[in-house]
Amino acid sequence: MFHWLEKRPFFFGVGIFLVIAFAGLVMIIPHFVQQSRPLIGTKPYTILEISGRQVYMQNGCSNCHSQLVRPFKHETDRYGAYSLSGEYAYDRPFLWGSERTGPDLMRVGNYRTTDWHENHMLDPEGVVPGSIMPRYPWMFTNSADIDTAWAEAETVRVVFNTPYNKDIPMMDGSFEQVKLSATVEGGRTDALAEAKLISAEMKNQDVKDMVAAGKVPEIVALIAYLNSLK
Numbered sequence: 001m002f003h004w005l006e007k008r009p010f011f012f013g014v015g016i017f018l019v020i021a022f023a024g025l026v027m028i029i030p031h032f033v034q035q036s037r038p039l040i041g042t043k044p045y046t047i048l049e050i051s052g053r054q055v056y057m058q059n060g061c062s063n064c065h066s067q068l069v070r071p072f073k074h075e076t077d078r079y080g081a082y083s084l085s086g087e088y089a090y091d092r093p094f095l096w097g098s099e100r101t102g103p104d105l106m107r108v109g110n111y112r113t114t115d116w117h118e119n120h121m122l123d124p125e126g127v128v129p130g131s132i133m134p135r136y137p138w139m140f141t142n143s144a145d146i147d148t149a150w151a152e153a154e155t156v157r158v159v160f161n162t163p164y165n166k167d168i169p170m171m172d173g174s175f176e177q178v179k180l181s182a183t184v185e186g187g188r189t190d191a192l193a194e195a196k197l198i199s200a201e202m203k204n205q206d207v208k209d210m211v212a213a214g215k216v217p218e219i220v221a222l223i224a225y226l227n228s229l230k
């Protein structure tokens, strides 16, 4: 039936291209049209958490840490439930990573605490003997960029319809809201209030002094982010 086509390589090539392109479109287009569906209980990041996420990206943590638990027993035993796509609905960009020099951090908020991170980020070797993770002492004195974090939250709210200030369904049937102030000044106030809760659990004096002076150290934002990874 298609002998005439087999004798004409050009049209045969075009035919193959059309078939593969069509199959591709059938697979790809629905994903763009459909909004990615967040898993029940997945909340957008607060401004402080976004700011910590930016610190995480700036310092290249993903060069050594993945954020994706694969569906294998040895992974779920160690890190917890394997990752589902709906958990990344508010991750822009996602930070799956491809390198695990250090452990996966997808669910680190379940088994590490604020004071553990405080000691570990300052001196990993002191907490985990033999650790090759670098020290990050400057995070205890550098200010986090809260204004940019607020701008990012406002951008994803407008562009991607991220549900700030809206009821978000939780696993137990209740609803929760993540607040996003309409102004950058309001965003700074919210982030500082959240930072105070975290710094209260820390012992570093530089951090406490900065927060008392109305500034948010990078380490506090980073810990807020790490605690949110569950």
Ligand code: HEC
Binding pocket: 055, 056, 059, 060, 061, 062, 063, 064, 065, 101, 102, 103, 104, 105, 108, 112, 124, 125, 128, 131, 132, 133, 134, 136, 222, 226
């Ligand atoms: C050079 C590679 C490397 C880089 C870069 C790195 N880490 Fe690590 N990280 C490790 C290794 C190795 C471990 C395991 C030993 C330890 O706990 O210190 C680890 C452990 C951790 C743990 C403990 C996880 C657990 O389950 O016990 C956390 C949290 C962590 N890193 C956060 C970070 C953050 C945040 C950054 C970026 C600021 C970062 N790491 C950058 C290599 C790295």
